[in-house]
Amino acid sequence: MDKRIAIIGGGFAGMTAAYELGKLGYQTFLFERMSELGGLAGTFPIEGTRLERGYHHWFTSDTHIIAQMEELGLGDRVQWIPSRTGWFDQGRIWNMVSPLDVLRLGTLPFVDRLRLGIVVAYLTYLQRDKRNLAKYEKITAAEWWKKYGGRNAWEKVWSPLFRGKFGAEAENIPMEWHWYKIVLRIGSRKGITKEALGYPRGSFQVLIDALEQAVKKHGGKIFLGATVARVVVENGVAIGLRFADDDTSQRAQRELAPNESFVRFDRIICTAPSFAALKIIHEFPPEYVAKMNAAKYMAAVLLILKMKHPLSPIYWLNIADRSIPFVATIEQTNFIPPEVYNNKHILYVSNYLTPASPYFQMSRDELFNAYLPHLQKINPRFSPDWVEEMWHFKEAAAQPVVPLNYSKMIPEHRTPIRNLYLANTTQIYPEDRGTNYSVRLGQDIARMVDEDVRRGA
Numbered sequence: 001m002d003k004r005i006a007i008i009g010g011g012f013a014g015m016t017a018a019y020e021l022g023k024l025g026y027q028t029f030l031f032e033r034m035s036e037l038g039g040l041a042g043t044f045p046i047e048g049t050r051l052e053r054g055y056h057h058w059f060t061s062d063t064h065i066i067a068q069m070e071e072l073g074l075g076d077r078v079q080w081i082p083s084r085t086g087w088f089d090q091g092r093i094w095n096m097v098s099p100l101d102v103l104r105l106g107t108l109p110f111v112d113r114l115r116l117g118i119v120v121a122y123l124t125y126l127q128r129d130k131r132n133l134a135k136y137e138k139i140t141a142a143e144w145w146k147k148y149g150g151r152n153a154w155e156k157v158w159s160p161l162f163r164g165k166f167g168a169e170a171e172n173i174p175m176e177w178h179w180y181k182i183v184l185r186i187g188s189r190k191g192i193t194k195e196a197l198g199y200p201r202g203s204f205q206v207l208i209d210a211l212e213q214a215v216k217k218h219g220g221k222i223f224l225g226a227t228v229a230r231v232v233v234e235n236g237v238a239i240g241l242r243f244a245d246d247d248t249s250q251r252a253q254r255e256l257a258p259n260e261s262f263v264r265f266d267r268i269i270c271t272a273p274s275f276a277a278l279k280i281i282h283e284f285p286p287e288y289v290a291k292m293n294a295a296k297y298m299a300a301v302l303l304i305l306k307m308k309h310p311l312s313p314i315y316w317l318n319i320a321d322r323s324i325p326f327v328a329t330i331e332q333t334n335f336i337p338p339e340v341y342n343n344k345h346i347l348y349v350s351n352y353l354t355p356a357s358p359y360f361q362m363s364r365d366e367l368f369n370a371y372l373p374h375l376q377k378i379n380p381r382f383s384p385d386w387v388e389e390m391w392h393f394k395e396a397a398a399q400p401v402v403p404l405n406y407s408k409m410i411p412e413h414r415t416p417i418r419n420l421y422l423a424n425t426t427q428i429y430p431e432d433r434g435t436n437y438s439v440r441l442g443q444d445i446a447r448m449v450d451e452d453v454r455r456g457a
């Protein structure tokens with residue numbers, strides 16, 4: 001196939017699209033503005049291995065990415081490990097590993113615990129049909145729970161969990177999100193006790209590396225540090241890409257079309273977040289722009305501590321105590337053994353917020369100082385001299401937050417500009433964004449491009 005396909009973005013959606021199109025015989029060109037592949041699931045070096053900048057794991061329902069691991073010969077790298085989750089509230093940690101723990105949750109009156117169990121079972125087993133979407137996307141989870149599951153269940157159980165995921169937006173999330181999460185996560189468990197989470201031996205980097213090799217094996221070209229500055233559109237058709245002025249971006253221009261002002265492609269796939277896509281594509285009609293702006297993004301701020309001792313025995317600790325300015329601690333070494341990291345203990349302190357928040361603006365050290373007294377609430381023995389090294393990462397497009405009735409507002413993959421496709425996390429629905437669904441997105445978009453090329457569309 002002599003068609004040249006450009007892919008903007010080297011996260012899991014972009015890498016998968018390039019891989020799938022390469023398998024079909026297309027010439028693929030992937031442009032990533034960062035110096036490494038992986039996007040939001042990218043990693044950094046630590047103690048002789050790699051670690052995600054933001055904590056990552058898989059659920060048993062993440063079948064697309066597990067199948068991709070197998071296809072790339074990495075099936076034996078997938079480990080399933082029982083997870084330990086909990087709540088921090090009223091000065092102590094509450095285990096939340098199995099449904100039985102809900103029955104033991106002392107912060108909730110017993111009758112509310114019982115009601116909660118019944119409602120979760122109802123959602124999991126009686127409401128799993130996808131046609132229920134229409135019903136659950138009309139109402140926020142906060143309203144739904146207060147109405148049907150009990151105000152206490154919302155305040156004491158779900159609200160902290162939602163805060164851990166959506167920060168200040170916790171009250172505005174459609175019930176659809178929660179309903180589908182319950183259907184997928186609890187519904188995919190083998191028994192009713194512990195949930196096992198997946199993680200690749202060697203970190204997510206092993207899949208990133210394998211995808212890079214596979215793209216190249218099929219003749220694809222990957223340009224790192226290559227920022228696309230503009231999608232060139234002529235008479236309603238996307239015809240090429242212009243690159244930013246910096247040297248690494250211009251390398252693509254020099255290599256692919258040294259004597260032109262832009263590089264021509266037959267089809268272009270954009271996997272950048274919507275706000276970033278709108279900066280480089282100016283010709284969308286207002287109706288499509290409105291769809292692209294319907295979902296808002298939460299930013300994430302991550303402080304990662306490499307420590308001499310564990311903070312707690314819990315992997316994922318939701319912070320229900322509102323006096324604490326972060327929403328969860330995720331202790332990697334309560335999931336993957338410390339031996340993998342030279343016996344160090346690794347802790348993410350996680351916050352979801354808007355880029356205007358003071359916590360988003362803080363430097364690494366300011367953030368650590370602001371968090372320190374609160375980490376000591378979780379473990380009073382925690383002290384700064386436990387910390388051997390610290391990292392600080394910020395992601396502006398960490399989590400899309402969709403409005404009510406979003407199914408009618410999702411931007412189409414085939415954009416109103418001919419030969420231009422959009423494939424980003426705002427189009428994953430009703431599931432929540434995740435690497436699994438970005439792999440599915442990449443596969444879907446590759447299929448769509450191939451169909452259109454074959455039809456001559």
Ligand SMILES: Cc1cc2nc3c(=O)[nH]c(=O)nc-3n(C[C@H](O)[C@H](O)[C@H](O)COP(=O)(O)OP(=O)(O)OC[C@H]3O[C@@H](n4cnc5c(N)ncnc54)[C@H](O)[C@@H]3O)c2cc1C
Pocket residue numbers: 008009010011012013014031032033034038039040041054055056057058226227228229271272273276280300395397398399423424425433434435436438
């Ligand atoms: C804190 C955190 C925790 C998470 N935990 C999990 C988890 O446990 N499990 C899980 O499966 N998923 C998790 N996710 C979600 C997962 O990482 C993402 O859903 C997935 O990686 C998104 O992939 P993507 O390719 O769709 O988008 P992205 O990874 O955002 O890729 C888009 C790429 O486009 C590039 N780009 C943007 N503009 C341009 C431009 N103009 N030119 C060139 N390149 C450009 C960006 O640099 C980026 O690399 C988590 C995410 C975060 C932030």
